[in-house]
Amino acid sequence: MSHLLEVNDLEVKFALRFGDITAIDGVSFSLEKGERLGLVGESGAGKSVTGFSIINLISKPGYISKGTIFFEGNEISSYSDEKMRKIRGNRISMIFQDPMMTLNPVFTIGFQMFETLQAHRKISKSDARDIALEKLKKVHIPSPEQRLSQYPHELSGGMRQRIIIAISLLTDPAIIIADEP
Incomplete structure (x- = not known):
């Protein structure tokens, strides 16, 4: 094995x-x-x-x-970028050191979470929202429904870091690489 x-x-x-x-x-x-x-x-x-x-x-x-x-x-x-995209963020997730470098400042938290899910699964926006809320709750984000409509700059550094952790959990990866979160 x-x-x-x-x-x-x-x-x-x-x-x-x-x-x-x-x-x-x-x-x-x-x-x-x-x-x-x-x-x-x-x-x-x-x-x-x-x-x-x-x-x-x-x-x-x-x-x-x-x-x-x-x-x-x-x-x-030696996988191509295209082949790695099927693994990266799906089967292997990474929590990067700096959440502000990971989160896009012009998109809401919800948009970024839904986009991650929809990039790797055929899933409705409603189902993506349910999964996103579940993961936000798992990392103890207060008022998760409200956070989905917020932008990264509206959150504290600690909350942004937990958002990144929640995003890394979205696809139930086999491996999560945490780079000093």
Whole structure:
């Protein structure tokens, strides 16, 4: 039986004018269904880069130079963006460090939650609303119905962070990567 997630000998580099810089060198771990795994290290140790690598969000000049990433038995590190979109935010969610960088300031919380659900499921707006309210309640957002019509700047930092957590829960993912929330 394969692991839910298996990272083998992962190496990530950043191509700079004066040469490549290695950000991650030889990271290996596995995760089973129901397990929790924490990556601990100093600032700049590569924890975030590891998370971004798993969901294929390393942008240039960064690149995976070596290693494999298996999710549900499939090697995903070389997946196209189109193929990864079916996994990212659906089967694997990520809670990013800064909610204001994650939430779009020109759209309501509800719009962003409904859009996430409708991107991954054939679902009515009414059903999306019900699921969004359920997840907001799960993370203890007060007056969740009211929050759906609010914009990110109208919420406190802690509430925005919980909104991001609720969004990461929307699709009942197999894995949630939390980047220091």
